[in-house]
Amino acid sequence: MVTRKKTSKAATSKSRSVSQQTKPNKRALGRRAQNKQTIRNRIVKAALNLFQTKGFDGTTTRAIARKAGIAEGTVFNYFRTKEDIALYFFEQEVGHAVATVRDNPKLRKAPLEEKLFALVESQLEYLAPYERFIGAALLHALKPSSPLGPFSHRAMELRHRYLGFVEELIEESIPRHKQNSLGFLAPEVFWIYYLGTLLYWLYDSSEDKQNTLAFLDRSLTIGVTLLKKDKR
Amino acid sequence: MASQKNTSMRRAFSMASMGADIAGSYLGYALQRAFLGETKSRAKLKSTHTRAARRMRDEMQALRGTAMKLGQTLSLQTGVLPDEALAELATLQMRAPGMHPSLVRVQIKKSLGGEPEEIFKQFTPEPFAAASLGQVHHAVTKEGERVAVKVQYPGIRDSITNDVKLFRAVSKPAQASGHLPKGAIDELEKQFLAETDYKREADNIEFFQRELAPLSFVRVPKLLRKYSAGKVLTMSLMRGQHLDDFLAKRPSQKLRNELGTRLFDLFYFQVLSIGTLHADPHWGNYLFDTDARISLVDFGCVKTLSSATITYLHEAFLYSGSIHSADFGRLMETYYRAEGLKLLPVTRRSLIKFADNFYRHVYPSDPIEDYRFDFGNKEFLNNYLSESKNLFRTKGMLADLIFMARAEMGLYQTLHRLKAQVPTSQIVRKYLR
Numbered sequence: 001m002v003t004r005k006k007t008s009k010a011a012t013s014k015s016r017s018v019s020q021q022t023k024p025n026k027r028a029l030g031r032r033a034q035n036k037q038t039i040r041n042r043i044v045k046a047a048l049n050l051f052q053t054k055g056f057d058g059t060t061t062r063a064i065a066r067k068a069g070i071a072e073g074t075v076f077n078y079f080r081t082k083e084d085i086a087l088y089f090f091e092q093e094v095g096h097a098v099a100t101v102r103d104n105p106k107l108r109k110a111p112l113e114e115k116l117f118a119l120v121e122s123q124l125e126y127l128a129p130y131e132r133f134i135g136a137a138l139l140h141a142l143k144p145s146s147p148l149g150p151f152s153h154r155a156m157e158l159r160h161r162y163l164g165f166v167e168e169l170i171e172e173s174i175p176r177h178k179q180n181s182l183g184f185l186a187p188e189v190f191w192i193y194y195l196g197t198l199l200y201w202l203y204d205s206s207e208d209k210q211n212t213l214a215f216l217d218r219s220l221t222i223g224v225t226l227l228k229k230d231k232r
Numbered sequence: 233m234a235s236q237k238n239t240s241m242r243r244a245f246s247m248a249s250m251g252a253d254i255a256g257s258y259l260g261y262a263l264q265r266a267f268l269g270e271t272k273s274r275a276k277l278k279s280t281h282t283r284a285a286r287r288m289r290d291e292m293q294a295l296r297g298t299a300m301k302l303g304q305t306l307s308l309q310t311g312v313l314p315d316e317a318l319a320e321l322a323t324l325q326m327r328a329p330g331m332h333p334s335l336v337r338v339q340i341k342k343s344l345g346g347e348p349e350e351i352f353k354q355f356t357p358e359p360f361a362a363a364s365l366g367q368v369h370h371a372v373t374k375e376g377e378r379v380a381v382k383v384q385y386p387g388i389r390d391s392i393t394n395d396v397k398l399f400r401a402v403s404k405p406a407q408a409s410g411h412l413p414k415g416a417i418d419e420l421e422k423q424f425l426a427e428t429d430y431k432r433e434a435d436n437i438e439f440f441q442r443e444l445a446p447l448s449f450v451r452v453p454k455l456l457r458k459y460s461a462g463k464v465l466t467m468s469l470m471r472g473q474h475l476d477d478f479l480a481k482r483p484s485q486k487l488r489n490e491l492g493t494r495l496f497d498l499f500y501f502q503v504l505s506i507g508t509l510h511a512d513p514h515w516g517n518y519l520f521d522t523d524a525r526i527s528l529v530d531f532g533c534v535k536t537l538s539s540a541t542i543t544y545l546h547e548a549f550l551y552s553g554s555i556h557s558a559d560f561g562r563l564m565e566t567y568y569r570a571e572g573l574k575l576l577p578v579t580r581r582s583l584i585k586f587a588d589n590f591y592r593h594v595y596p597s598d599p600i601e602d603y604r605f606d607f608g609n610k611e612f613l614n615n616y617l618s619e620s621k622n623l624f625r626t627k628g629m630l631a632d633l634i635f636m637a638r639a640e641m642g643l644y645q646t647l648h649r650l651k652a653q654v655p656t657s658q659i660v661r662k663y664l665r
Contacts, residue, residue: 110333114332114333114334117332117334121334206387208462210463211386213338213387215387
C-alpha cells in the first residue's frame with residue numbers, strides 16, 4: 001500500500017518535470033542550453049520524418065544527420081542510437097498528453113472516462129503524423145532485446161510514469177474503497193488496453209479514424225463501470 | 233404464448249450478442265452492457281421482460297443512434313420484441329444524455345479545423361438537445377448570430393451497417409413469411425445512412441426553406457455553410473419549445489386547436505403537395521411557440537413518397553363512394569400494379585378494415601359544416617395504435633403505406649397530446665387535386 005502511494009507521488013513529480021520539458025522556460029535556460037535544445041529538436045524532427053518515409057529499419061544515423069543539417073558526430077552527442085531518439089519522442093508524447101489533461105481546467109471536474117479519453121486522444125493526436133513509424137515501433141518493441149521493448153530500463157520507466165498518472169486519475173475520481181476488488185490491477189489493465197487501442201487505431205480505415213473515437217468512448221464507459229463497486 | 237415471446241426475445245438477444253463488437257454495433261453494445269450486471273441476479277428475476285426492456289431502453293438512450301431508431305421502427309414492424317419492450321422503446325427520443333465535452337471538442341476540431349472556442353465567439357460545451365445521431369449545442373458565431381450546432385457521434389455509419397445486418401438476421405423468419413415486406417430493411421438502412429450525411433441534411437434544409445415558403449406559420453432554420461462540414465452542421469437558432477415544455481405552461485384550448493390545425497395542415501401540405509416529409513412527425517421534431525408558429529428542427533430523415541403513392545392518396549382520400557365497392561378495389565389494385573406488386577386479398581381486407589375503422593372517422597368524406605375531429609379522444613387513439621401495429625404486420629404491405637401509417641401515427645399522437653380539435657377533412661380537401 002505504502003509503496004504504491006510512493007510510486008504515484010514520484011510519478012506526479014516526474015510528470016511535472018515532463019510537462020515543463022515540453023514548455024521550456026526560455027529565461028531560465030541559458031543560451032547554450034537553448035541552442036542544445038534547438039539542435040535536439042532538429043534531430044528528432046529529421047529522424048521522425050525519415051522513420052515515417054524510409055521506415056525505422058531503413059533509417060541510418062548518417063541520413064538523420066544529413067537531414068538535420070549537422071555532422072554525424074554531433075548526433076552522437078545527443079543520442080547514442082536511433083532507438084534513443086524514438087524513446088525520446090515517446091517521452092515527449094507522454095509528457096504532452098499528461099500536460100494536456102493536467103493543464104485543462106475544464107477537465108478538473110470531468111468524470112474519469114472523460115479524463116482517460118482526453119489522455120489517450122491527445123496521445124493519438126500527437127502520434128498521428130507518424131502513423132507508419134508507430135506501427136514499426138510497436139513491432140520493434142516486441143523484440144525482447146530492443147531498447148523500445150518492455151524489458152529495457154528506460155521504456156519501463158516511461159511506462160511507469162504513464163501508468164502512475166493513470167492511477168492518479170483513477171484515484172482522484174474513484175477513491176480506493178469505492179473500487180471493486182480488481183481495482184489494484186486497473187493501471188496494468190489500462191496498459192494492455194492502451195496498446196490494444198493503438199493497434200485498433202493503426203488499422204482503423206474509417207474516415208478520419210472515427211471508429212477509434214467511438215471505440216475509445218464506449219470501451220472507457222464500460223471499463224469505468226466495471227471498476228466501480230457493485231451497488232447491489 | 234408467453235414462452236414463445238420469451239424464446240423470440242432470447243433469440244434476438246443471443247444473435248445480437250454474437251455479432252456484438254464494441255465499436256461496430258450500438259445494439260450489441262447495449263445488449264452487452266444490459267447483461268453485464270445481470271448474471272448474478274438472473275435466477276431471482278421473474279419479470280425479466282420488463283426489467284430487461286427497461287435496461288435496454290436506458291442503454292439505448294445512452295447510445296442513441298441506430299439502435300434506438302432501429303429498435304423503435306423494426307420492432308414495431310416485425311414483432312420480434314414483446315410488448316413490454318415495445319412500450320419502453322416508445323418512450324425514447326429527445327432524452328438521450330450527451331457525448332462528453334472532450335469528444336465534442338475532437339469532433340469539431342476534426343470537422344472545422346479548430347477548437348470550438350476559436351471557431352465560434354461563444355460555444356456551450358453542454359448540449360441543449362439530443363439529436364438522433366448526435367447532439368445540439370448553443371453557440372454564437374463570430375458575426376454575432378445565435379446558432380444551433382449539431383455534432384454527430386463518431387463512427388455512426390459503420391455501426392448502422394452492422395446493426396442492420398444484425399436485424400436482418402434476426403428478422404429472417406418474418407421476411408420469409410412475408411410479414412416484413414421485402415426491401416423494408418433496405419429502405420430503412422438507406423434512410424438511416426442518409427441521416428448520417430450532413431451534406432445531404434444541409435441540402436434538405438435549403439429545400440424545405442424554399443418549398444414551405446407558402447406556409448407562413450412555419451419556420452425553417454437558415455443553414456450556415458461556413459460553419460458546417462464533416463460531422464458538424466450549424467443552423468440558425470429556432471424559437472419555441474418542445475411539446476412537453478409547451479404543454480407545461482397550460483396553453484388555452486384555442487391555442488392548442490390553432491397549433492393542431494397548423495400541424496395537420498403542414499403534414500398534408502407536405503404529403504399531398506410536395507410529396508416529401510421533413511421527418512417522422514414525432515413531437516420531438518417540432519418546436520411550438522405561443523404565437524402559434526411551428527419551427528422545424530430535424531432534417532435528417534427526409535422521406536420522399538413515390539409518385540404512385542401520391543396519386544393513390546389523392547384518389548383515396550375523402551373517397552365519396554363506398555370503400556367496399558369494386559371501384560375502390562380497382563383503385564388499390566392500380567396502385568399496387570404501379571409499384572410492380574400484386575394486391576393480396578388479405579392485404580386488401582386489412583386495408584379496408586383499417587380505413588373503415590379509422591380513416592372514415594377522422595376524415596369523413598361529407599363532413600358537416602365546421603366539422604372538427606377531436607384528437608383528445610383517448611379510446612380512439614388506443615384503438616388506433618393497436619390496430620396500426622396489426623396493419624404493419626399484415627402480409628404484402630407496401631413500404632410507402634407503412635411509412636404513411638407510421639407518420640400518421642406520430643402525427644395523431646402529437647395531436648392527442650395537444651388535445652387538439654382539427655377541421656381535418658377541410659384541410660385535406662384544400663390539397664386534393
